[in-house]
Amino acid sequence: ALTLVLCALAACTPAPQNGDTVSLPAVVPAPVSIEAATGAPFPLTPDTVVSGDADAASALRALISARTGASRATGSGTEGTGIELRIGGGGSAESYTIAVSEASVVVTGTDAPGLFYGVQTLGQLITRADDGWAIPAVAIDDAPRFAYRGVMLDVARHFHDVATVKAYVDRAAGLKYNALHLHLTDDQGWRLALDSRPELVEKASASAVGGDPGGFFTKADYREIVEYAAAHHMIVVPEIDVPGHTHAVGLAYPELVEEPVITDHIREIARDYGGELPVNGVPYDGMAVGFSSLKIGEEATYDFLADVFGELAAMTPSPYIHLGGDEALGTPAEDFAVFVERASAIVADLGKTPIAWHEAGAATGIDDSTIGQFWGFVTPTDGMDDKARAFVANGAQLILSPADAIYLDMKYPTGPEQGLTWANGPTSVERAYSWEPSDVIAGIDDDDILGVEAPMWSETIRSLDDIDLMAFPRIAAAAEAAWSPSTRDSDLRTWESFRARVGTLGPLWTSLGIGFHPSEEIEWA
Numbered sequence: 156a157l158t159l160v161l162c163a164l165a166a167c168t169p170a171p172q173n174g175d176t177v178s179l180p181a182v183v184p185a186p187v188s189i190e191a192a193t194g195a196p197f198p199l200t201p202d203t204v205v206s207g208d209a210d211a212a213s214a215l216r217a218l219i220s221a222r223t224g225a226s227r228a229t230g231s232g233t234e235g236t237g238i239e240l241r242i243g244g245g246g247s248a249e250s251y252t253i254a255v256s257e258a259s260v261v262v263t264g265t266d267a268p269g270l271f272y273g274v275q276t277l278g279q280l281i282t283r284a285d286d287g288w289a290i291p292a293v294a295i296d297d298a299p300r301f302a303y304r305g306v307m308l309d310v311a312r313h314f315h316d317v318a319t320v321k322a323y324v325d326r327a328a329g330l331k332y333n334a335l336h337l338h339l340t341d342d343q344g345w346r347l348a349l350d351s352r353p354e355l356v357e358k359a360s361a362s363a364v365g366g367d368p369g370g371f372f373t374k375a376d377y378r379e380i381v382e383y384a385a386a387h388h389m390i391v392v393p394e395i396d397v398p399g400h401t402h403a404v405g406l407a408y409p410e411l412v413e414e415p416v417i418t419d420h421i422r423e424i425a426r427d428y429g430g431e432l433p434v435n436g437v438p439y440d441g442m443a444v445g446f447s448s449l450k451i452g453e454e455a456t457y458d459f460l461a462d463v464f465g466e467l468a469a470m471t472p473s474p475y476i477h478l479g480g481d482e483a484l485g486t487p488a489e490d491f492a493v494f495v496e497r498a499s500a501i502v503a504d505l506g507k508t509p510i511a512w513h514e515a516g517a518a519t520g521i522d523d524s525t526i527g528q529f530w531g532f533v534t535p536t537d538g539m540d541d542k543a544r545a546f547v548a549n550g551a552q553l554i555l556s557p558a559d560a561i562y563l564d565m566k567y568p569t570g571p572e573q574g575l576t577w578a579n580g581p582t583s584v585e586r587a588y589s590w591e592p593s594d595v596i597a598g599i600d601d602d603d604i605l606g607v608e609a610p611m612w613s614e615t616i617r618s619l620d621d622i623d624l625m626a627f628p629r630i631a632a633a634a635e636a637a638w639s640p641s642t643r644d645s646d647l648r649t650w651e652s653f654r655a656r657v658g659t660l661g662p663l664w665t666s667l668g669i670g671f672h673p674s675e676e677i678e679w680a
């Protein structure tokens with residue numbers, strides 16, 4: 156009977172076939188523990204009082220009014236009909252508990268992020284009741300599996316403005332992500348104004364893939380993004396991609412870049428996707444990768460890095476700066492190693508922890524503190540796992556971004572025309588979900604994994620609508636890999652459970668203005 160009551164009122168996973176397990180309200184990413192409590196749900200009315208932490212209260216009120224379409228929980232009602240938001244307890248970092256009864260809701264965060272995540276969970280629990288809205292009686296205990304839970308947005312291939320970036324922060328924070336990696340530079344454009352090198356945006360920011368308009372962030376824009384992210388408990392991890400992906404640098408500083416290396420691969424991309432072959436001094440608006448390189452033997456290159464990373468470090472509160480290092484196919488291997496050693500040392504000497512794509516692990520002189528970001532497949536190929544393991548051998552950790560699972564710019568099997576297919580063809584929601592971080596790289600376990608990050612490259616992504624369509628629902632699958640207990644430690648970590656839970660979030664996403672892809676793999680509520 157309890158199950159029936161709950162399911163009548165709450166977003167529930169489907170009734171269990173064998174009747175053994177109790178159906179529970181749906182939460183994504185899956186919490187460490189969730190138990191149905193006895194008793195009627197907590198009614199959410201205009202008189203409901205929200206008390207406690209002011210920031211969390213305004214976040215909750217915003218969620219409630221979006222979800223219910225009305226201002227609720229604004230009243231000064233009677234004792235015992237309230238939602239209380241507290242910081243305290245003494246659990247692990249970012250953890251929280253929720254206790255809901257008919258009379259009260261108490262959310263306790265260990266710290267401000269924990270309370271914020273408790274509020275996000277509570278937002279998912281709000282359910283339509285017979286004559287209004289309610290929160291089912293439930294007890295939740297939750298904490299993240301990994302310290303770093305990232306989304307990446309490529310603002311270089313197509314520029315995405317401050318409003319779009321903020322909207323993506325809203326979306327990501329709601330799924331308990333705590334890092335926004337901005338891919339700020341690439342062959343097609345340089346997107347961040349720097350006082351030390353003003354020519355970069357003056358000469359190299361107007362272009363984008365397909366001849367679309369470019370753009371760039373002023374330093375004030377960047378500060379605004381950093382502050383907005385911080386208010387949502389997210390850090391900003393800026394990436395300046397070197398020594399490859401640097402054609403745009405050559406528009407401002409021709410003396411710093413090599414001639415483009417035009418391989419058959421580059422010709423094929425130009426043929427298949429249109430666009431001219433790269434020519435130094437001319438903005439590049441194609442989609443090929445791996446043809447450009449900074450000059451490794453020139454001291455001026457390292458003066459450039461010192462200026463760029465120095466200014467960036469000064470404007471970035473996060474402990475990390477990403478130096479790229481991917482697909483430097485235009486840079487000979489020995490040169491690449493020399494470059495990575497010097498670039499990672501420059502970042503480390505600025506007091507920041509460098510992050511680099513996994514290729515940089517091949518450079519034996521890389522600064523030992525450098526975090527590696529693995530973008531190979533769930534079953535690694537081409538020795539990419541060896542390069543990733545090198546970071547751990549140095550005593551550092553890894554961020555996992557398996558491309559055939561959580562590259563959010565990959566096409567879906569059916570649906571929107573946006574997206575690429577190089578990472579093992581189109582990526583279904585099931586494939587985005589069905590992988591386990593500690594199983595990706597042999598010898599690499601939870602202790603070696605700083606976290607999980609879902610990248611959104613933007614060759615085919617032009618707008619917030621495109622971002623929403625490609626990210627949702629797969630970004631929720633990546634969030635479970637980053638936040639939730641491992642598949643070995645939680646009954647909720649199955650594809651069947653996830654697809655049922657995520658399907659109930661449709662109305663919440665719609666109420667928040669998120670135009671998700673209504674994948675036919677999911678039964679949407």
Ligand code: TNX
Binds near residue numbers: 444512562564612
């Ligand atoms: C690979 S994986 C890239 C990017 C592309 C992306 C498109 C990696 C580190 N680099 O340059 O934008 O594929 O999916």
